[in-house]
Amino acid sequence: MKRALLSGNEAVALGAWCAGVRVAAAYPGTPSTEILEELARYPDVYCEWSPNEKVAMEVGIGSCLGGARTLVAMKHVGLNVAADPWMTLPYIGVNAGLVLAVADDPGMHSSQNEQDSRYYARMAKVPMLEPADSSECFEMIRAALELSERHDTPVMLRLETRISHSRTVVEYREERRTVDLPYEKDAVKRVMIPGHARLRHPVVIERLGDLQRESESSPFNRVEMRSTRIGIVASGVCYQYAREAFPEASLLKLGFVYPLPEKMLHEFASHFRRLYVVEEMEPWIEESLKAMGIDVVGKARIPRDGELDPDVVARSLSELMEMDTGVRGGGWSPPAPRGTPPDQSVLPSRPPVMCPGCPHRGLFYALRRNKAVVSSDIGCYTLSVLPPLSGIDCQVCMGAGVGMALGLEKAFASSEANAGKAGKVVGVLGDSTFIHGGITGLIDMVYNRTLSTIVILDNRTTAMTGFQDHPGTGRTLMGEETFALDLAELARAVGVESVRVVDPWDLAETEAAVAEEIAAPRTSVIISRRSCVLRERQEGFPYRVNEEKCDACKRCLRLGCPALVMRDEAAVIDEDLCVGCSLCAQVCGRDAIEGVGGYA
Amino acid sequence: MPDVVLAGVGGQGNVLSARLLAETALRMGYDVKTSEVHGMAQRGGSVVCMVRWGEKVCSPLVPEGRADFLLAFELLEGMRYLRYLSGEGTAIVNLYRLDPLPVLRGDAEYPPNAREVIRSYAARVLELEARAMAAEAGNPRAAGSVLLGVLSTCLDFPDDVWREAMVAVVPSKAVEVNLRAFSAGVAFGRRGD
Ligand code: SF4
Ligand code: SF4
Numbered sequence: 001m002k003r004a005l006l007s008g009n010e011a012v013a014l015g016a017w018c019a020g021v022r023v024a025a026a027y028p029g030t031p032s033t034e035i036l037e038e039l040a041r042y043p044d045v046y047c048e049w050s051p052n053e054k055v056a057m058e059v060g061i062g063s064c065l066g067g068a069r070t071l072v073a074m075k076h077v078g079l080n081v082a083a084d085p086w087m088t089l090p091y092i093g094v095n096a097g098l099v100l101a102v103a104d105d106p107g108m109h110s111s112q113n114e115q116d117s118r119y120y121a122r123m124a125k126v127p128m129l130e131p132a133d134s135s136e137c138f139e140m141i142r143a144a145l146e147l148s149e150r151h152d153t154p155v156m157l158r159l160e161t162r163i164s165h166s167r168t169v170v171e172y173r174e175e176r177r178t179v180d181l182p183y184e185k186d187a188v189k190r191v192m193i194p195g196h197a198r199l200r201h202p203v204v205i206e207r208l209g210d211l212q213r214e215s216e217s218s219p220f221n222r223v224e225m226r227s228t229r230i231g232i233v234a235s236g237v238c239y240q241y242a243r244e245a246f247p248e249a250s251l252l253k254l255g256f257v258y259p260l261p262e263k264m265l266h267e268f269a270s271h272f273r274r275l276y277v278v279e280e281m282e283p284w285i286e287e288s289l290k291a292m293g294i295d296v297v298g299k300a301r302i303p304r305d306g307e308l309d310p311d312v313v314a315r316s317l318s319e320l321m322e323m324d325t326g327v328r329g330g331g332w333s334p335p336a337p338r339g340t341p342p343d344q345s346v347l348p349s350r351p352p353v354m355c356p357g358c359p360h361r362g363l364f365y366a367l368r369r370n371k372a373v374v375s376s377d378i379g380c381y382t383l384s385v386l387p388p389l390s391g392i393d394c395q396v397c398m399g400a401g402v403g404m405a406l407g408l409e410k411a412f413a414s415s416e417a418n419a420g421k422a423g424k425v426v427g428v429l430g431d432s433t434f435i436h437g438g439i440t441g442l443i444d445m446v447y448n449r450t451l452s453t454i455v456i457l458d459n460r461t462t463a464m465t466g467f468q469d470h471p472g473t474g475r476t477l478m479g480e481e482t483f484a485l486d487l488a489e490l491a492r493a494v495g496v497e498s499v500r501v502v503d504p505w506d507l508a509e510t511e512a513a514v515a516e517e518i519a520a521p522r523t524s525v526i527i528s529r530r531s532c533v534l535r536e537r538q539e540g541f542p543y544r545v546n547e548e549k550c551d552a553c554k555r556c557l558r559l560g561c562p563a564l565v566m567r568d569e570a571a572v573i574d575e576d577l578c579v580g581c582s583l584c585a586q587v588c589g590r591d592a593i594e595g596v597g598g599y600a
Numbered sequence: 601m602p603d604v605v606l607a608g609v610g611g612q613g614n615v616l617s618a619r620l621l622a623e624t625a626l627r628m629g630y631d632v633k634t635s636e637v638h639g640m641a642q643r644g645g646s647v648v649c650m651v652r653w654g655e656k657v658c659s660p661l662v663p664e665g666r667a668d669f670l671l672a673f674e675l676l677e678g679m680r681y682l683r684y685l686s687g688e689g690t691a692i693v694n695l696y697r698l699d700p701l702p703v704l705r706g707d708a709e710y711p712p713n714a715r716e717v718i719r720s721y722a723a724r725v726l727e728l729e730a731r732a733m734a735a736e737a738g739n740p741r742a743a744g745s746v747l748l749g750v751l752s753t754c755l756d757f758p759d760d761v762w763r764e765a766m767v768a769v770v771p772s773k774a775v776e777v778n779l780r781a782f783s784a785g786v787a788f789g790r791r792g793d
Contacts, residue, residue, distance in 0.1 A: 005619075005626045007636070030638055109637060133633075166660035167622055167634040237660070244658035311663035335665030339721050341683035347676065348708035350700035352610060352645030383643060388705050466638070557705055562644055565704055576740065 006170045008163040011134035012101055013038035014170070015141035016071045020178035021045055023063035025056035027436065028465040029075030030110035031164040032103035036073055037468075040477050044176070049468055049477045052398070052436040053078035057085045057100070064098035064154075065190065067181035069145050073101040076117045077397065081437070087124050089154050090207075091200040092190045096181045097148035099141060100126075103159040106280040107307035110464075112378065112397065114305060116282040121156045121258045125204050127211045128156040128258040129220060130236045134168040136255065140220065147214070149179075151207055158257070160280070162237040162307070212259040220255025223268055229325045231272035233265070233285060233296070238308060242278040245314035246321070248331045260288055269294045273324060276317055280308050354383050356563035357579030359530035360457050362504035363428075364391035365559060365583070366511040367455075370518055372426040373412075375404035377438070379430035380463045380532075388560045392428075399437020401427035405452045406445050424518060425452040431487060432462040432470040439490065445523050446495040453517040453524045456487055459532040467535045491525040498524040505530055507586045533579050541596050542578040543585055545571045549592035556584040556593065601654030602755070603662040606744075607681035608673025609698050610642035616770065617671070617744035618649035623765040624757050625653035633660040646700075648681055669754065670722065671747045673730075674698050675714040682721050691722035692750050694730040694743055726750055728788055737780035745778040749785020759786070 006014065012035050016024065024047045026036040040047040050056035053074040060072035074082060079102050086100070102120070105111040121128035129144050131137040137159070144155040188196050215221060227248045234242045235254035242251060252268045254260070269275050269289075277286045277298035286298035301316045302308065314332040321330025354360055364384040367374055368391060376382055376395040384391035394404060405427030412422035429438045434456050442454060462468040469475045474484030491499045498520065502513045510528065517524040550570040557566060563577035564584055573584070575596070585593040604621060608614040615636050622634045630653040637647045650662045662684055670685045672678025672693040685691060695715070702708035711717070719725050730746040737746070745766075752762055763779065770778050 003626070005622055005632055005634070033638075162635055162660055165636045165638055167619070167632070167636070168657075168660065169626065169631055240658040240660065244663075309661040309663055310659045311665075314663075335663070336687050337665050337683075337685075337721075338687040338723060341685075341721060342679050342711075342717050344680065344683075347680055347711065348700050348702045350609065350644075350646040350676070350680075352643035353701050355643065380643060386701060387707070464643075554706075560701065560705065562699075562701065562704060565699055566706060 001171050001173060003169060003171050005167045006134045006138075007034065007165055007167050008131065008134050008137045008159055009034035009165070010038050011137035011170050012141055012157070012159070013042070014172065015138040017042040017045060018172070018174065018176055019142035019145050020069050020176055021071045021145070022068035022178060023060070024048070024071040024073070025050045025059040026073040027051070027053045027056055027078055028462050028468040029078050030465055031105055031161045032073050032075045032078075032101065032159065033465045033468070034164075035071075035101055036477060039071070047477050049470060051471055053082040054085060057082040057089075060098055060100075061085060061089055064094040064096050065183065067096050067183050069096045069179050070098045071101060071141070072098065075111065076102060076104045076115050077111065077113065078102070079117055079120055081398070083120070086120065088192055090124050090126050090204050091192055091197055093152035094148055094154060095183065096179050097145035098154045099144045099148060099157050100154060101157045101159060103161070103164050104281070105161050107161065109161055112395075114281055116284060117156070117158055118258065118284045119282070121158070125208050126154050126156050127151070127256070128158055129255060130158045130257045131163055131255065132236055132239045132253065133163070134166070135170045136220070137163065138170050138172055140255070143220070151211060153207055153211075158236070160236060166237075208259055212262065215256045215259050215261040216263050218256035218261070221261045221264060222253050223264070224251045224253065226250045227325070228271050230276070230321055230330065231268060232276045232278055233268070233289070234278040235285070238278045238280055238313075241308055241310045241313045244310040246331055254285070257285070260285070262292055265289065265292065265294065278302060278308070278313055351386055352383055353386070353560065353562050354380055355533055356561050356577045357533040357581035359459050359504045359528065359532065360384060361389070361559055361561065361581075362507050362510050362583055363455060363457060363528040364389045365507065365587070366514045367391055367426060369511055370514050371424060372514070372518060373408060373421055373424050375401045375408060375425070375427045377401040377429040377433050378464070379433055379457070381428060381430065381457050386560070388558045397437075398433045399429060399441060401429045402438045402441025402445065402454055405454065406441065406448070406450050409450055409452045423451065426455060426514075426518065427452060428455045428457060430462075431456060431458040431460065431472050432468075434487060435471050435485065439494070442491065442496065442525070443494050450523050451521050453514075453526060455526045455528055458487060458527050458529040459535070461532050461535045463532045463535065467532070488527055496525045497522045499527070501527045501529050503530055504528045505581050505583065507583060541580045542575040543573050543580060543582065543593050544575070544596050545573055546592050546594055549590050551590060553589065555589060556587050559583055559587060601652065601657065602669070603667045604651045604669045604671065604751070605662055605667045605681055605684045606649045606651070606671045606673065607677040608647055609677060610645050610647045612647075612673045613741055613744045614647060614649050614671070614673050617748055618651050620745075620765055620769045621748060621751070622651045622653070623769050624762050625651070627761050627765055628757055630654060631657050633657040635660040646677055646680060669751060671751060672718065673744065673747065675718075676700065676711060678718050679711060679714050682718060685722055688723045690724040690726065690754060691718050692726045692747050693718055693728070694747060695727055696729075696731045696743070726789070730785070733784045733788070734781045737784050738777035739774070742774070742778050742781035745781035746785040746788075749782040750789040752782070752786055753789030
């Protein structure tokens with residue numbers, strides 16, 4: 001037996017390898033990204049970054065039908081993209097097991113919304129397991145694959161940030177057993193024309209009953225009986241919070257969460273006046289228990305937004321538990337601090353920012369100078385929304401900047417209230433997200449004769465999630481050289497008249513290109529191309545401010561470079577942080593910023 | 601059951617320091633849990649990591665007011681996460697200031713009294729120029745190992761276990777520098793100022 005401290009994501013990867021997964025596909029997304037990165041380190045597993053989550057799911061479906069145990073991974077919003085194949089997959093079933101590992105992000109550490117993936121399990125009538133630590137991540141992946149094969153259904157493994165990105169102890173044997181099942185044609189089962197689908201839906205419904213019986217006896221659902229005065233139902237990391245907040249309480253820990261073990265829950269409930277449900281985000285368990293006629297307290301006390309911790313759980317419930325137990329605070333003892341900690345709200349915030357020398361900075365500076373209306377999607381460049389660049393007007397999801405630009409333009413075009421704006425619309429997105437979800441929008445723009453400009457911020461990587469390769473980088477997840485998709489050629493091929501490539505470290509060139517393309521009455525694409533500075537150290541020398549010349553006009557501050565500060569009537573550059581992009585020198589009107597090592 | 605909160609700025613390396621501390625506790629035979637921050641929060645944003653160990657650990661998150669140690673990689677971040685420190689807690693503070701964006705653009709003032717606030721709240725404060733000490737050891741980015749060196753003098757993990765963990769967790773080309781930085785922290789901790 002080995003003993004190691006693994007993140008939940010690492011444990012899923014290790015478990016998948018041990019359980020014989022032969023094919024795995026994903027699109028990177030925090031907090032799920034490291035699952036595939038880790039799995040790709042093991043031998044004998046085909047791992048790929050797919051262009052988006054829908055393709056990843058489709059690759060997974062093909063592979064499980066082809067007889068290989070399969071893992072598909074994504075973040076919660078990725079499942080929206082993959083929802084189409086996901087909803088029909090349970091009808092056709094699997095051959096070898098397929099597990100979808102999907103990671104939610106309560107508190108939105110790195111996400112645009114706080115949606116709760118558990119509804120996707122219920123909506124698709126797919127069983128769902130939820131681990132409470134890395135050790136369960138490791139065990140559950142095998143159990144999920146076996147469940148998948150036993151019931152001929154995909155299985156969801158639901159993770160979240162504090163499971164995926166917490167390290168906990170895992171004891172394991174590093175042994176791999178593979179599964180290799182024959183492929184046989186079965187069109188009635190696997191071709192979902194309406195006539196076949198009508199035959200399959202009842203199978204899916206009946207399967208739910210079988211799964212429900214498994215849930216009742218699953219070792220992942222267990223009762224920890226302690227005080228008979230407080231009964232709590234919880235799953236995942238919330239189980240850990242509840243355990244810590246109320247050590248004396250009895251707990252029903254759910255691990256096989258859908259379908260719920262109804263008998264077990266009724267039996268547990270019979271010991272208590274009422275049950276408490278501790279869950280993050282939506283009242284998913286709570287609503288189910290209420291539908292079963294069990295009296296529960298949940299979201300009436302526990303916040304529905306943000307993430308929980310033992311402290312929040314304790315403070316939310318202690319008053320009611322005091323009533324139930326007669327014990328002060330229900331048994332929770334709040335810590336006694338030494339004084340009053342500093343008021344959070346008056347401290348300057350520290351939002352994430354684009355790195356010093358980030359290639360996106362010059363482009364957003366140029367957009368601002370051109371007073372563009374900017375629709376965006378998601379990547380490091382979204383950080384330009386903050387002042388001073390204030391570079392983005394609207395943003396919802398991957399690839400959306402393109403379609404939204406089109407819509408904005410069409411609305412402005414027939415508007416008096418917004419006269420003049422139609423010609424100012426620019427959609428921005430990244431190289432990876434252009435491939436993920438932007439290309440179809442671009443085809444729409446050409447097809448429907450749009451005049452707006454699309455900027456592809458091509459930094460040669462998927463930076464925000466930690467520098468993953470994609471179809472444009474010429475390298476695969478498994479480290480092989482491959483064809484590198486040429487975004488400029490692609491844009492030309494779909495009919496974009498004007499496609500040009502600029503270097504965003506050259507402000508004059510970039511500003512001119514933006515001004516021209518915004519003004520030109522045609523669909524145009526500007527590819528703003530330079531490698532991410534974190535990914536590839538650039539050959540620059542730090543810049544320095546000549547105090548004699550600097551008159552503190554603060555123009556350079558409009559770039560929002562974290563290496564550049566105003567101190568006592570002159571700008572100062574932190575030479576440790578500066579990567580020598582020269583943008584500040586280009587912006588300065590008094591030639592007060594000079595390259596230290598003669599960078600040209 | 602010691603709880604440690606490591607507060608800093610994305611890019612300062614507190615994720616690695618948290619791993620190193622956790623790996624050391626694991627090698628001592630404890631149950632260990634950590635929580636880390638990845639993704640967007642790493643682009644120069646405020647980053648907090650937590651490490652807990654003991655016979656059995658439940659939550660990977662430390663509740664407010666319970667941490668025994670706060671490792672502040674930067675003054676303002678030390679202030680921000682001070683609320684996690686318990687009434688008897690020790691703050692190990694890198695005397696280093698990194699201006700956040702609102703301060704850079706002149707919309708907010710960097711708290712001038714950060715040191716005093718931390719001193720008045722924590723039961724015990726160890727302040728040091730960890731960045732400069734790390735620079736002397738070979739790389740200013742190894743400041744986290746200096747802070748861990750100081751922390752090690754407050755814990756009872758043998759030196760060689762720290763060193764083994766270092767070799768296991770830190771990328772091999774950075775091990776030497778980090779070991780030297782760690783020793784500098786140990787020396788500072790032992791001097792007891
Ligand atoms: S990681 Fe790269 S793309 Fe992202 S902000 Fe930093 S330099 Fe820019
Ligand atoms: S050259 Fe100027 S803008 Fe570029 S990284 Fe250095 S300080 Fe920042």
